[in-house]
Amino acid sequence: MAFLLNCTWILPALVAxxxxxxxxxxxxxxxxxxxxxxxxxxGIIAVLTIVFVNDPxxxxxxxAATVLAFETKAMWxxxxxxxxxxxxxxxxxxxxxxxxxxxxxxxLVSWNIEDRCKEFFILLAALLSGTFGCFISFDLFTFFLxxxxxxxxxxxxxxxxxxxxxxxxxxKLNLMLFGGSALIILGMAGMYIGSADAMKDRGFDLIAMAAxxxxxxEIQMWAFPALFLGFAVLSSVFPFHTWSPAxxxxxxxxxxxxxxxxxMKLGGYGCLRVGMYTMPEGAHxxxxxxxxxxxxxxxxxxxxAIRHRDLKFIxxxxxxxxxxxxxxxxxxxxxxxxxxxIMQMVSHGFVTAVVFALIGSIYGRTHTRNVDEMGGxxxxxxxxxxxxxxxxxxxxxxxxxxxxVAELTIFVGSFQxxxxxxxxxxxxxxxxxxxxxxxxxxxxAVYVLRTVNRVVNGPLTKDYDxxxxxxxxxxxxxxxxxxxxxxxIFPGWIANLxxxxxxxxxxxxxxxxx
Amino acid sequence: xxxxxxxxxxLFGWIVVVLFMDLFxxxxxxxxxxxxxxxxxxxxxxxxxxxxxxxxxxxxxVRDWSIPLRVLFSASAFFSLLLARPAFKHGAGRERMQEGxxxxxxxxxxxxxxxxxxxxxxxxxxxxxLEMATLPLYALSTWHRDKTGSEAGIKYLLIGxxxxxxxxxxxxxxxxxxxxxHFTDIGMRLSxxxxxxxxxxxxxxxxxxxxFKLSAAPFHxxxxxxxxxxxxxxxxxxxxGSKVAGVLALLLLFYGPLAKLEQDNGLxxxxxxxxxxxxxxxxxxxxxxxxxxxxxxxxxxAQVGFLFMALSGVFGSLAVATVVFYLVVYVFSNYLAxxxxxxxxxxRSETLASLRGLSQQSPLLALAMMxxxxxxxGLPPFGGFIGKIPLFFAAAExxxxxxxxxxxxxxxxxxxYYMIVVKEAYINKPEGELSDITISATQRxxxxxxxxxxxxxxxxxxxxxxxxxxxxx
Numbered sequence: 001m002a003f004l005l006n007c008t009w010i011l012p013a014l015v016a017x018x019x020x021x022x023x024x025x026x027x028x029x030x031x032x033x034x035x036x037x038x039x040x041x042x043g044i045i046a047v048l049t050i051v052f053v054n055d056p057x058x059x060x061x062x063x064a065a066t067v068l069a070f071e072t073k074a075m076w077x078x079x080x081x082x083x084x085x086x087x088x089x090x091x092x093x094x095x096x097x098x099x100x101x102x103x104x105x106x107x108l109v110s111w112n113i114e115d116r117c118k119e120f121f122i123l124l125a126a127l128l129s130g131t132f133g134c135f136i137s138f139d140l141f142t143f144f145l146x147x148x149x150x151x152x153x154x155x156x157x158x159x160x161x162x163x164x165x166x167x168x169x170x171x172k173l174n175l176m177l178f179g180g181s182a183l184i185i186l187g188m189a190g191m192y193i194g195s196a197d198a199m200k201d202r203g204f205d206l207i208a209m210a211a212x213x214x215x216x217x218e219i220q221m222w223a224f225p226a227l228f229l230g231f232a233v234l235s236s237v238f239p240f241h242t243w244s245p246a247x248x249x250x251x252x253x254x255x256x257x258x259x260x261x262x263x264m265k266l267g268g269y270g271c272l273r274v275g276m277y278t279m280p281e282g283a284h285x286x287x288x289x290x291x292x293x294x295x296x297x298x299x300x301x302x303x304x305a306i307r308h309r310d311l312k313f314i315x316x317x318x319x320x321x322x323x324x325x326x327x328x329x330x331x332x333x334x335x336x337x338x339x340x341x342i343m344q345m346v347s348h349g350f351v352t353a354v355v356f357a358l359i360g361s362i363y364g365r366t367h368t369r370n371v372d373e374m375g376g377x378x379x380x381x382x383x384x385x386x387x388x389x390x391x392x393x394x395x396x397x398x399x400x401x402x403x404x405v406a407e408l409t410i411f412v413g414s415f416q417x418x419x420x421x422x423x424x425x426x427x428x429x430x431x432x433x434x435x436x437x438x439x440x441x442x443x444x445a446v447y448v449l450r451t452v453n454r455v456v457n458g459p460l461t462k463d464y465d466x467x468x469x470x471x472x473x474x475x476x477x478x479x480x481x482x483x484x485x486x487x488x489i490f491p492g493w494i495a496n497l498x499x500x501x502x503x504x505x506x507x508x509x510x511x512x513x514x
Numbered sequence: 515x516x517x518x519x520x521x522x523x524x525l526f527g528w529i530v531v532v533l534f535m536d537l538f539x540x541x542x543x544x545x546x547x548x549x550x551x552x553x554x555x556x557x558x559x560x561x562x563x564x565x566x567x568x569x570x571x572x573x574x575x576v577r578d579w580s581i582p583l584r585v586l587f588s589a590s591a592f593f594s595l596l597l598a599r600p601a602f603k604h605g606a607g608r609e610r611m612q613e614g615x616x617x618x619x620x621x622x623x624x625x626x627x628x629x630x631x632x633x634x635x636x637x638x639x640x641x642x643x644l645e646m647a648t649l650p651l652y653a654l655s656t657w658h659r660d661k662t663g664s665e666a667g668i669k670y671l672l673i674g675x676x677x678x679x680x681x682x683x684x685x686x687x688x689x690x691x692x693x694x695x696h697f698t699d700i701g702m703r704l705s706x707x708x709x710x711x712x713x714x715x716x717x718x719x720x721x722x723x724x725x726f727k728l729s730a731a732p733f734h735x736x737x738x739x740x741x742x743x744x745x746x747x748x749x750x751x752x753x754x755g756s757k758v759a760g761v762l763a764l765l766l767l768f769y770g771p772l773a774k775l776e777q778d779n780g781l782x783x784x785x786x787x788x789x790x791x792x793x794x795x796x797x798x799x800x801x802x803x804x805x806x807x808x809x810x811x812x813x814x815x816a817q818v819g820f821l822f823m824a825l826s827g828v829f830g831s832l833a834v835a836t837v838v839f840y841l842v843v844y845v846f847s848n849y850l851a852x853x854x855x856x857x858x859x860x861x862r863s864e865t866l867a868s869l870r871g872l873s874q875q876s877p878l879l880a881l882a883m884m885x886x887x888x889x890x891x892g893l894p895p896f897g898g899f900i901g902k903i904p905l906f907f908a909a910a911e912x913x914x915x916x917x918x919x920x921x922x923x924x925x926x927x928x929x930x931y932y933m934i935v936v937k938e939a940y941i942n943k944p945e946g947e948l949s950d951i952t953i954s955a956t957q958r959x960x961x962x963x964x965x966x967x968x969x970x971x972x973x974x975x976x977x978x979x980x981x982x983x984x985x986x987x
Binding site (some may be wrong): 075076077078079080119141144145146148149151152155156159160167171174175178179181182183185186188189190192193199222226 | 830831832835873888893894895899900903904906907909910911915918919922923925926929930933936937940941975978979982983986
């Protein structure tokens with residue numbers, strides 16, 4: 001089983017290598033090979049999830065130590081104590097499941113790419129490989145390695161296959177993300193030096209650092225903000241969000257889906273798993289500033305989205321707003337809100353992916369993304385329009401969709417935050433921010449309903465001559481919509497998955513509060 | 515006699531062989547024969563050096579930790595000879611080079627000088643080895659007998675002479691303060707020496723001299739012109755072999771007899787200054803370059819900054835080991851980049867613009883260039899990642915967190931210009947008709963070998979372990 005888990009990143013890498021040997025004119029073979037790779041990968045993760053749900057690993061002696069399922073631990077660079085340490089808990093398994101579904105749909109919506117098709121699918125496979133590797137790594141160095149591994153394909157995919165100011169956007173995105181990495185390097189250096197006094201004992205084991213609380217508080221005080229900020233750049237928290245609208249707008253559809261759906265979640269994952277879990281004292285000391293930044297992202301993203309007329313920009317700012325909610329959930333330190341934030345990561349992954357997929361499909365027909373130039377699409381492309389309306393509901397957070405469950409959990413949790421005295425009185429700053437975030441639901445409704453109404457209803461602006469979604473597009477959209485509604489209607493098992501893995505994280509955080 | 519000195523003896527023997535080969539072979543076959551046979555010899559010498567033990571004869575001490583660096587010297591010479599072959603055959607874009615025999619001999623003498631430097635245990639041998647390693651390079655950099663070549667040679671010579679003077683001056687101060695030229699004696703008497711001011715002054719002079727050799731800013735002015743004017747094979751050798759020799763000289767003194775000085779505050783600030791200035795000058799200089807060799811010159815200035823960052827402070831075993839391992843990665847990544855450019859330069863100019871359309875025309879070359887650039891930038895899964903990131907940890911051991919942050923920000927700037935190169939190869943559209951690319955079998959195999967080396971260094975732990983084992987005690 002442990003090998004099967006590692007297959008999730010080996011398999012896409014293998015697909016990338018195999019694709020290099022397929023002649024570049026044989027496009028059907030290239031597409032089929034990538035699709036089969038993605039389906040097998042999804043299958044593997046589904047099997048692992050089923051095994052995990054039926055037989056979750058028992059808690060160990062140390063309540064703050066995450067117990068991993070399907071664990072592999074092998075020495076890699078032994079002089080620096082770098083291990084190849086992979087495994088999953090419920091949290092990472094959930095992220096893997098989401099990433100593999102979005103990856104599969106990304107391949108489906110890219111079916112029509114003709115120009116340099118081979119390079120596209122090679123790079124996409126490499127991107128998937130890096131992402132999966134990241135979610136299963138429990139050694140900070142390998143985590144960082146896989147995280148960096150996603151940068152190269154992202155740059156090339158946007159730079160080669162994007163549209164508009166693609167080179168500028170790709171460069172901006174990559175430099176900002178690498179700037180985040182620079183902060184992560186700084187935090188990592190502190191953690192490595194802080195993890196032990198003697199060089200031979202130092203290491204990057206996340207679980208050991210958290211379980212033993214081995215990083216001295218004075219190092220945490222600056223290493224935590226550096227690390228958290230680094231990951232916050234990745235999840236495009238204000239004021240480091242500017243890469244994301246530029247990147248999403250320029251990227252090809254599949255990459256917009258993957259960037260907003262999975263890549264930004266990688267940042268949130270890192271914030272919680274690497275930042276808060278291993279350095280709880282630092283987290284408690286420095287979190288106020290991040291709480292404020294997250295709230296600004298939530299509010300600011302929604303307001304900017306009202307103003308934009310380009311569908312991709314609207315969804316990019318909407319993503320900033322919704323991912324800001326994830327970081328907001330973390331920053332409240334309330335177990336319920338953190339659970340909600342994790343669910344929001346999964347939910348928003350699906351929602352934003354389906355919106356970007358729909359924007360891609362609509363753009364393929366109207367050749368414009370400007371809301372003002374569209375109208376009455378319901379008459380021409382009913383399937384896409386209905387899906388667009390449903391996706392709009394999901395963005396707003398209507399009951400029955402996954403975002404409702406996630407956002408409600410975050411909001412309820414944030415009002416129950418433990419506060420400075422450990423539970424009696426909630427922190428007033430958190431409460432203020434929570435109120436602002438709740439009010440943003442209205443702003444969200446404004447931009448979503450206006451946009452959906454303008455695009456779908458009203459008179460036809462032009463007499464287009466195009467057909468509705470083809471089978472491949474339909475299948476991608478249906479898969480994603482299904483996930484959104486399934487999660488909205490049956491959130492229980494996901495909550496269970498999250499709760500199991502949240503125990504050790506909360507234990508570590510509560511220890512930091514004392 | 516200990517087996518440790520066999521590489522030097524073999525190299526010396528081969529220099530004599532080259533001398534005779536040059537005399538007694540027909541003129542039309544001479545260059546090809548000398549270059550090919552010497553390249554083969556250097557290949558086997560590199561492998562041979564790996565398995566040689568440490569040992570000493572009197573004052574000639576082959577330290578065990580210098581072995582990876584000695585391997586790098588012979589490997590650099592090997593790759594430079596391969597790079598030089600097309601230039602002697604048909605010129606590779608510039609005027610055809612002449613006098614292959616002398617060229618090879620000078621290159622080998624320079625390599626021999628590096629070997630001697632690595633085994634020096636007193637200041638005279640140290641000086642001799644360092645000069646023997648650099649002097650031939652002055653002549654070699656003028657091998658293209660044109661204006662840029664002469665400019666490169668004269669600039670290199672003048673600045674080199676200045677740095678030699680500084681080195682001697684510094685050595686005389688050390689001798690004056692401790693009364694010995696011997697490394698062990700210097701180390702012992704350093705703590706009891708009365709005149710610490712003299713020692714500090716001498717050390718600073720030596721540091722400045724070595725900074726010249728390493729082209730660390732603010733002693734870097736010669737590098738861009740020399741890199742652009744010298745033949746590409748020699749440029750690569752100056753950027754790799756000669757740079758490794760400079761770091762080796764630094765380690766010999768500061769990881770050896772002068773190690774105690776490092777505890778003093780003054781010296782680590784000098785290192786930090788060199789690190790910060792080199793990084794910023796190299797990175798800002800590289801941003802706007804269009805000529806590939808000048809670009810590589812600024813890139814190498816920045817890379818030296820990262821090395822100084824790791825070395826600022828106490829030379830702990832982590833710092834020295836990571837620096838040596840990074841040099842291994844750096845040398846191979848550098849050669850990979852030069853090989854790709856030199857292959858292209860056959861029919862085009864050595865500018866970044868000639869990379870345009872490469873990914874469609876020759877995927878192998880484009881991929882190789884991408885790997886070289888990302889390895890130099892420090893991205894996984896290439897050697898540069900596992901090489902560069904621990905440099906930051908080494909600096910963290912000395913609590914130089916501000917320098918780490920500065921370095922990490924500089925790494926972002928560096929990524930920008932390395933990506934510009936990748937962008938030229940993969941994204942930018944070519945203008946007009948592209949000249950076709952011919953890749954000779956030698957170039958193809960050399961590029962493949964380097965690609966495999968760069969990836970292996972990043973993925974397999976054995977080379978990493980091999981280097982670190984020399985520093986584990």
